[in-house]
Amino acid sequence: MHLRVTAPDEFAWVEAPAGSLRPGEARIETLLSAVSVASELSVVRDGPLPARLGYQTLGRMVQTQATPGLLPGQRVVCTLGHAASGVCRADHLIPVPDDVPDRPALCVILGEETHKGTRKVAPAAGEPTPVAGAGLLGLLSVFNLTRRGVTQLSVREPDPARRALARRLGAAAYTPGELPHDAFAVGLE
Numbered sequence: 001m002h003l004r005v006t007a008p009d010e011f012a013w014v015e016a017p018a019g020s021l022r023p024g025e026a027r028i029e030t031l032l033s034a035v036s037v038a039s040e041l042s043v044v045r046d047g048p049l050p051a052r053l054g055y056q057t058l059g060r061m062v063q064t065q066a067t068p069g070l071l072p073g074q075r076v077v078c079t080l081g082h083a084a085s086g087v088c089r090a091d092h093l094i095p096v097p098d099d100v101p102d103r104p105a106l107c108v109i110l111g112e113e114t115h116k117g118t119r120k121v122a123p124a125a126g127e128p129t130p131v132a133g134a135g136l137l138g139l140l141s142v143f144n145l146t147r148r149g150v151t152q153l154s155v156r157e158p159d160p161a162r163r164a165l166a167r168r169l170g171a172a173a174y175t176p177g178e179l180p181h182d183a184f185a186v187g188l189e
Helices: 037-046 102-121 136-147 160-168
Strands: 002-007 010-014 025-033 057-064 075-078 085-089 129-132 153-156 172-174
Touching (some): 025 075, 057 102, 129 136, 136 153, 136 160, 160 172
Parallel strands (some): 129 153, 153 172
Antiparallel strands (some): 025 085, 057 075
16 A cells, blocks of 8 residues: 545555565565655645655565565665555665664665755855755755855754754754845755
């Protein structure tokens, strides 16, 4: 089963046929899936519809088709989305060490995703750079940007507690409307 948005603000769990595995594939049972409020909310409201939701998943491999190095029962991170289970290419799975708890394991992959984004945008160390939002992805972006030497970070966030977290990570934090929209050459959302 996977979560689908069928119309604006309408959801349904849709049964997906299990099917047989092909070589190089693994069947994953979901333990946790990450929610991106901004990206998923835009799909829920504006489409395109119908659409599957979700992207990053922490799961347990329940079956594999002759995939060396991966064993049934092993926890992995993949891009299954909001689904009870599904099939992923084994070469796209990231094994999770036994001593890493579930939630931090899922957060690590999100940190890696924001790292890729900050590398692509590649602001210069002294370049003013805004980050839209101080949720998990926004804060991970701030963390990655400050580690790349970017010092002029501005975070736009309505929640005072989240603004405080952004400040602790080295960013200036503002409420929506306090930052001009055309003052920056690059930015992250």
